[in-house]
Amino acid sequence: MMETLRALAEPSRFQIVELLRDGPRPVGDLVHRLRLHQPQVSKHLRVLSDAGLVEARVDAQRRIYALRPEPLQELEVWLERYRRIWEGNFQRLDALLEELKDEERKSKGKKRVPTKR
Amino acid sequence: MMETLRALAEPSRFQIVELLRDGPRPVGDLVHRLRLHQPQVSKHLRVLSDAGLVEARVDAQRRIYALRPEPLQELEVWLERYRRIWEGNFQRLDALLEELKDEERKSKGKKRVPTKR
DNA sequence: TTTTTATATTCCTCTGCAAGAATATGTCTT
DNA sequence: AAGACATATTCTTGCAGAGGAATATAAAAA
Numbered sequence: 001m002m003e004t005l006r007a008l009a010e011p012s013r014f015q016i017v018e019l020l021r022d023g024p025r026p027v028g029d030l031v032h033r034l035r036l037h038q039p040q041v042s043k044h045l046r047v048l049s050d051a052g053l054v055e056a057r058v059d060a061q062r063r064i065y066a067l068r069p070e071p072l073q074e075l076e077v078w079l080e081r082y083r084r085i086w087e088g089n090f091q092r093l094d095a096l097l098e099e100l101k102d103e104e105r106k107s108k109g110k111k112r113v114p115t116k117r
Numbered sequence: 118m119m120e121t122l123r124a125l126a127e128p129s130r131f132q133i134v135e136l137l138r139d140g141p142r143p144v145g146d147l148v149h150r151l152r153l154h155q156p157q158v159s160k161h162l163r164v165l166s167d168a169g170l171v172e173a174r175v176d177a178q179r180r181i182y183a184l185r186p187e188p189l190q191e192l193e194v195w196l197e198r199y200r201r202i203w204e205g206n207f208q209r210l211d212a213l214l215e216e217l218k219d220e221e222r223k224s225k226g227k228k229r230v231p232t233k234r
Numbered sequence: 235t236t237t238t239t240a241t242a243t244t245c246c247t248c249t250g251c252a253a254g255a256a257t258a259t260g261t262c263t264t
Numbered sequence: 265a266a267g268a269c270a271t272a273t274t275c276t277t278g279c280a281g282a283g284g285a286a287t288a289t290a291a292a293a294a
Contacts, residue, residue, distance in 0.1 A: 060260095081138065082189050156283085156286095178240045
């Protein structure tokens with residue numbers, strides 16, 4: 001998880017992942033699309049590979065790199081545990097709106113009671 | 118997006134986010150739970166705040182930090198575009214299994230034709 | 235007003251890591 | 265066999281950024 005994040009938190013590597021979303025590509029292709037030097041691309045691919053985000057299929061002298069879904073799935077699972085936060089927030093928002101309506105209905109110039117917590 | 122990833126790709130900050138998942142907390146609370154020094158926690162909170170992952174409510178001398186869902190939602194949206202990859206992979210896996218069954222059925226010692234591409 | 239409490243900021247140092255250059259490895263072509 | 269081509273690895277340098285220590289800010293308590 002941390003390794004996945006660290007791998008993605010670098011612009012070039014992020015771009016590589018984005019490119020591989022459309023399908024596997026050989027290194028050279030990535031090189032000229034990203035306009036980076038070949039060694040740096042290889043090094044980034046190494047990091048991505050170590051993080052399990054990417055795997056290579058050997059085709060003669062070329063390596064065709066493809067995305068591995070597992071780490072991204074893991075990320076999604078992690079994120080799901082946060083979903084209740086924004087779902088909760090919508091509840092809060094509803095509550096807030098109701099409160100406001102109530103206030104407005106009751107009295108217009110009423111002092112705001114600071115929402116104690 | 119990149120800023121979100123960079124902010125999360127640091128163990129202490131990741132932990133802070135995890136702690137805030139259970140609700141808002143003042144800085145001091147985070148300090149003693151993470152067993153970090155207060156200045157480092159404040160600095161991490163600064164980074165998280167700049168990334169929009171966190172916001173502070175002022176309570177006298179204390180700042181109560183809370184998660185902001187937007188960046189995480191954005192992350193989830195980004196991830197969704199990758200879902201079709203693993204859904205697609207299951208298709209591929211099925212295809213692969215069929216292929217293997219075919220090969221096995223036809224001939225056992227057959228030379229592997231390198232999947233030309 | 236002075237002191238205490240809570241947090242933020244600054245300055246310094248040190249480590250990790252990304253880019254560059256050169257080279258190694260390995261496979262295809264001739 | 266000797267190149268040519270595709271990719272990986274190594275070494276070096278430079279810089280961002282994380283931690284430590286000291287200090288600034290600002291509100292509460294005394």
